[in-house]
Amino acid sequence: MMYKYFGFFLAAFLVISVAICSWIYVIYQQEKELLTELKRLNTSKSEVE
Amino acid sequence: MLAVLVRKDLLIEFRSREILISMITFGAAITLLYAFSFRPSPESMLTFAPGLMWMVFLFVSVLALHRSHSLEKEFDAFSMILSAPVERSVLFISKYLSGFIFLVVAQMVLLPLFFLFLQLPLPANLAQMVAVFLLVDLGISAAGSLLSGIVMRVRVNEMLLPLMLFPMVTPLLISAVKSTASIMDSQPFNQWKLWFQLILSFVIVFSLIGYLIYDYVSEE
Amino acid sequence: MLSIKNINKQFGHRPVLRDVSLEIGDGELLGLVGPNGSGKSTLLRIVVRVVSCDGGSISWNGNSILNAGADQRRPLLYLGHEPGFYPPLSAAENLLLIAKLYGLEPSPADVEKNLSEVGLDPARSGPIREFSRGMLQRLALAKTLTIPWELLLLDEPTTGLDKQGKSMLSQLIETWRKDDRSLLLVSHDEEWLSSHCDRMVQLSNGRIQRSEVDGEKSVQTELVGEA
C-alpha cells in the first residue's frame, strides 16, 4: 500500500461507493415511506367498507 | 397547408413585429457589449469572431423560438390548430420554417453590424458563408422548434428552453464556429468538409425526429 | 353519429374522466352539465384531440378519430373556452385563416357577411387583442358560420356574452335544431341548457351521473340504445 497516488485511488473508490450507497439509502427510505402510506390507505379503505 | 401555416406566422410577425425587433435589438446590444469588452482589433478578432458571432445568433434564436410557441398560447390558438384537420408533422415543419425565416432575416441585419462593430474583414468566399449560415439556421430551428414545442406547456418554460437547447446544439455550434472560422481564413472546402457534414447530419437528425415525433409533443 | 367509449383520463394520478361513454345521434342536441372540474371541457378537448386520453375510443360515423390522421377531425368543429385566435390579426384575417386550415377559400364578402351576422363590424380592421370577451365570443361564433361542420362542440358558449349576444346564440342553436344538426353543448348553466337540448347528461367527478330526456330522469344506459 505504499504505492504512489494511493490517495487518489482511495478518493475515487470512496466517491463511487458512497454515492451508490447514498443512492440506495435514499430510494430505500422512499420505499419505506410509500409502504407505510400504502398500509395506511389500505386500512382506511377497509374501515370505510 | 404548409404554406398557409407559414404565411400565418409571417403575417402575425408583419403585424406585431415583436419577434424580429426583439431579436435585432437584443443581438445588436450583445454585439455592442462584445465590442466594448474586447476592444477589437482586426487581427485579434479573427480568432474569436466566429464563436462570438454564433453565440449572438443562438441567444437571439431563443427569443424567436420561445415567442413563436407562446403566441399560440395567448388566446389558445394552439387548440384551434390542433382541432383543425392539420397534420401535426406539417405543423412542426411550419414552425421550423418560420423560425428559420426569422433567424435569417435577423442575421441579414445583425451580420453587417457585427462585421462593422468588430472591424472584421469580409470573407473572400461569400457563397460558402451563405450556405453554411443557412444550413446552421435550419439546424437551430429544427432542434429549437422541437424543444420549444416540448417545453411550451411546462412551467418556467422561458428558462427551460435555453437550458435544454444549448447542450443539445453544442455539436451544431462547434461545427458552425469551425466552418465559419475556416471560411474567414479562406481555407479550401476539403479542409473543413467534415464540419459541413456534421452540420448536415444534425439538420437531418433533428428534422426527422421532429417530423416523426411532434404528434406526441403537441397534444396536452 | 359520435360515439365515445370508455374514455379514461388522468391528470397526474388524479382521475378526471372515468370510463365515460356517450353517444350523440345524428341531429341530436346533447347538453353536458356538471360542476367546475367535473371533466366536461376535458372530454370535449379529447374528442377533438387537443388533449390526449389514457384509454378508450372515439369514432365519428364509425371512423376512429383517436388513432387516425387529421382528416378524420374535419367534420368536428370545436369552440373552446378560450377564443382560439391570434391576437395580432384582425377579425376578418382570423376567420379567413381558420377557413384555410379547413381547406376552404371563402371570399372576403362571405367573411364580412358572417361577421355582421354575429354582430361585429366587418369594417373594423384593428387587431382582436383590443376586443372585449364578449366580442371575442361573437367572433368565435362566426366560425360556426364559416366552416361546414357536422358536429359542433361548444364549451361554455355564453361566457362574456351580453343579453343580445345570448339571444343571438339561442337563435343560432334553434336554427341548427330545426335543421337537424348535431351539437354537443357544455355549460354549468343547467337552466339555459335545458331550454335548448334534446337530452342532458350530467358529469360529476369524472363519471356520467344521470341523464334526462325532456326533464324526465332516466338511466344513461337505456338512452344509448335509443340514440
Added chain:
Amino acid sequence: MESFHSRQSSKVMAGILAVFWVVVLYLVLNVTRIDPDQQMAQKIFYYHVPSAWVAGLGYLVVMFAGVLYLTKKDEKWDHLGLAAAELGTLFCALVLITGPIWAKPIWGAPWSWEPRLTTVLIMFLIYIGYFMVRNFGDEGERTRRISAVLGIAAFFNVPIIYVSVKFWAADAQLHPQPAMSQQSPDVFWTFMLSLLVFTLLFVHLLRFRVHILKLRSIVLGMRYDV
C-alpha cells in the same frame, strides 16, 4: 405490495453484489499489476470505465423505454425510462468525478477538453434539463410523453456530439485507449469482473427503482380513489 428486498431473488442478488464489490476491490488492490508510471492512479480505471459503460447503458435504456412508451402508452415503460435516466445520470456524475481525480496526477490538470469527457459532460447537462422538465411539468401523461421524446432526441444526438467534440479538440486526445485483449490476464479478468459487477448493480438498482415507481403510482392513485 411488498418491499423489493423481501423477495428472495432480490435478497440473493443484493448479497452477491455486496460480496463481489469487495472481491473486485481485493483484486484491484492486491492482484492486478502495478503500472510503473501511474501506479495506484491507474487502478481508478477499474471503476471509471465500468461507470461510463453503465451510464451509456442507462441512456440506451432511456431511449428504448421512450420508444416503447410512445408506442404502447403503458406507464411501466415510463417508470423504466425514468429509473434508467436517474441511474445513467448518477453514473455520468461518477465518471465526471473520477475522471478528474485520475487526471490530476497523470495529466497534471484535472480537466481537459478531451472528447469523451466533453461528450459525457454534455450528456450530463442534457439530462439535467430532462429532470427539470420532469420536475416542473405536472405529473401528467404529457410529461411522460415529452420525457420520452427528450430521451430519444438526446440519444440520437450522442454520436454527433462525440464526433464533433473529437474533431474540435483534436489536440487534446490524451485519453488512454488500451486494447483490452492485449492486457495480461490479471488485468483483463479483473476488469471484466468489475464490468460485470457494475452491470448487475445497474440491473438490480434499475429493478429496485422501477418497483418503487410502481408502488408510488399505486399510492398516488389510491389517494384519489373514491
